[in-house]
Amino acid sequence: MAMRQTPLTCSGHTRPVVDLAFSGITPYGYFLISACKDGKPMLRQGDTGDWIGTFLGHKGAVWGATLNKDATKAATAAADFTAKVWDAVSGDELMTLAHKHIVKTVDFTQDSNYLLTGGQDKLLRIYDLNKPEADPKEISGHTSGIKKALWCSEDKQILSADDKTVRLWDHATMTEVKSLNFNMSVSSMEYIPEGEILVITYGRSIAFHSAVSLDPIKSFEAPATINSASLHPEKEFLVAGGEDFKLYKYDYNSGEELESYKGHFGPIHCVRFSPDGELYASGSEDGTLRLWQTVVGKTYGLWKCVLPEDSGDLAKPKISFPETAEEELEEIASENSDSIDSSTPEVKA
Amino acid sequence: MIWHHPASVSSSGKWGLCRVLSCKELTVELQRQEEPHKKKDNPNHPSRIMQTPPTTTVPVLRLPRGPDGLSRGFAPDGRRAPLKPVVPEIPESQESRESQEQRARATLRERYLRSLLAMVGRQVSFTLHEGVHVTAHFGATDLDVANFYVSQLQTPIGVQAEALLRCSDIVSYTFKP
Numbered sequence: 001m002a003m004r005q006t007p008l009t010c011s012g013h014t015r016p017v018v019d020l021a022f023s024g025i026t027p028y029g030y031f032l033i034s035a036c037k038d039g040k041p042m043l044r045q046g047d048t049g050d051w052i053g054t055f056l057g058h059k060g061a062v063w064g065a066t067l068n069k070d071a072t073k074a075a076t077a078a079a080d081f082t083a084k085v086w087d088a089v090s091g092d093e094l095m096t097l098a099h100k101h102i103v104k105t106v107d108f109t110q111d112s113n114y115l116l117t118g119g120q121d122k123l124l125r126i127y128d129l130n131k132p133e134a135d136p137k138e139i140s141g142h143t144s145g146i147k148k149a150l151w152c153s154e155d156k157q158i159l160s161a162d163d164k165t166v167r168l169w170d171h172a173t174m175t176e177v178k179s180l181n182f183n184m185s186v187s188s189m190e191y192i193p194e195g196e197i198l199v200i201t202y203g204r205s206i207a208f209h210s211a212v213s214l215d216p217i218k219s220f221e222a223p224a225t226i227n228s229a230s231l232h233p234e235k236e237f238l239v240a241g242g243e244d245f246k247l248y249k250y251d252y253n254s255g256e257e258l259e260s261y262k263g264h265f266g267p268i269h270c271v272r273f274s275p276d277g278e279l280y281a282s283g284s285e286d287g288t289l290r291l292w293q294t295v296v297g298k299t300y301g302l303w304k305c306v307l308p309e310d311s312g313d314l315a316k317p318k319i320s321f322p323e324t325a326e327e328e329l330e331e332i333a334s335e336n337s338d339s340i341d342s343s344t345p346e347v348k349a
Numbered sequence: 350m351i352w353h354h355p356a357s358v359s360s361s362g363k364w365g366l367c368r369v370l371s372c373k374e375l376t377v378e379l380q381r382q383e384e385p386h387k388k389k390d391n392p393n394h395p396s397r398i399m400q401t402p403p404t405t406t407v408p409v410l411r412l413p414r415g416p417d418g419l420s421r422g423f424a425p426d427g428r429r430a431p432l433k434p435v436v437p438e439i440p441e442s443q444e445s446r447e448s449q450e451q452r453a454r455a456t457l458r459e460r461y462l463r464s465l466l467a468m469v470g471r472q473v474s475f476t477l478h479e480g481v482h483v484t485a486h487f488g489a490t491d492l493d494v495a496n497f498y499v500s501q502l503q504t505p506i507g508v509q510a511e512a513l514l515r516c517s518d519i520v521s522y523t524f525k526p
Contacts, residue, residue, distance in 0.1 A: 006407040012416040025467055025526070027460050028429050042416070043423075049413030053422025091423035276466070293407065302409045 003297035007263050010049040010289040014038045017283030018269045019064045022046055023071035023088075025275050031088070032274075032281060033074055034289050035065035041076050043067075043088060046274055047301040049281075049291050053091045057084060063119075064105040064148075068112040075115055077103035083117045085129065095132045099125070105148045109155040116158060118146030124160055124169070139174050141167065148189045152196070152211045159198060159211065161189045166200060168214055178214045187242075188228040188270070195235065201226045206240050206250075220255045222248055228270045233277040237294065241268030241282050247292065263290060465490055473499070473524040475514065481505070485512070487524070 019035035023046070030046035041062045043052045060079030067074050067088060074086040083097045083106050101121035108115055115127045117136075122145060125136040144163040152159050157177065158169040166186060167179040182202050190199040196211040206229045207219035224244035231238045231252065241247045245267060249259040266285030273280045278300050282290050291301070299305040416422065468487040475483050485499035495516050502509040 002404045004404045004406045006409055008409065008413050010413045010415070027463055027467075029463055044413070051414055051416050051422060052424075054416060056421050089423070089429050091421055276469075291413070297407050302411060302413065304408050304410055306405075306408050 005296045008049050008291040012051055013287045015287055016285040017289055020270045020272055020281055020283045021066045022272055022274050023067035024069040026070045030275050031071040033065045033067050034283055035062040037061040041065045055086050057093045066106050068108040073112055075106040077106045097127055107150050109151050116149050118149035118160055120145040124149055141176055150191045152191050161186045180214050190230055192231050199229050199231050201229045230271050230273045232273050239271050239280045241271045243267045247282055467526050468524055471524050473522050475522045476520045477518050
């Protein structure tokens, strides 16, 4: 019996969710941080979406957020011209790093010793987190505001994206190695260490490049402008979301559209697979974060697989919804569609 | 039900007594199988060609918990609190040693279960009785952690593609996350 996807909505933010990041897998599971224009980034348990805490301190919209590998530290980039580093266990602010303009992106090295930042001042900065008082190393070269900056190749290189270019820099020499030019605005970038793959989205395209050489591997076209895409850890699927409020899931090898889901009430700004690939999270203009199962119907986190014999008991989830009205949930559930064949017209209940 | 494509199956091949169905017979068979679905008098039912079997939404245990609206969170007794119980301000009789022990047990159990999750897909080395060592890719465990489902089990007498290792046979195991 085909099962329909039930997304899990994580509420709490009051403004658009513009960035999200997962930690690695820790002995306590994995975690999720979300950046929001309300200035209050939140930490959640990655497999359930349960809220753990809110990092309070920024005085402007938070544009970027990240966690280190073992989720002991968090970093955020904000419109208040600062990047902050936080203790992700206690929620305390550890350091505030002043910048000269809006900061958009932050990324930890694998050992959490350095933080890379980038923003509207068009400079990449590298902070030594063991010496927060020292001046950061700066890399210049971008001609428009930096949207995303990431460590790659075991932190030996840096990838950065501004409006129309993606550049590769060598960490040791602080010089540009290569660059890619685009006709359209680059909306997002994701780096996959295993396989050194770079996922770039621009316009309706989802492109895959080698992170080492920047050579193109393949690219797909989506039905609408895409704001973010993520590749599954096993490289079987990719998910993408954008301006039409829908999430698309593609087979990475064939490019076939496998599933598409409605559910968000606004454009999707960010989408990421969890480190174990069992779910993916999407953040939207509608202020919510939603968790989606990679394999629909599997028992994982809060989703519970029901065998045909048990279906009499659990035909419909019997839970009270304090925040969502029953009808709204019905509407959301019925709007979701598993389209195996994308040309099949959707049935609206 | 086995579908035979008339062009691909010979009547005397390995299917033995099975008969090849003609296209007409296949169509009749298809119609018979779809009868129960057709009986639904749902006005929104799509045409027969695009029919999908009845779907049900994946059940959830509960919705994700949201902010409590009172504090910034990061509860001191949350998951990542130190395992050593904090010295209680109230006398021990109230916060009994039993419930402290219970909490410690729960935390340790959770860590163990998460270690099993982290093992999925990894190369694990098992030490069995009589000094036997084997390695395999860990797949899953059953509910009581009585058996481990593994693949590519390297044994002294060869490689087993898929195997079930009885946990009672395992002395210890180790893996690199």
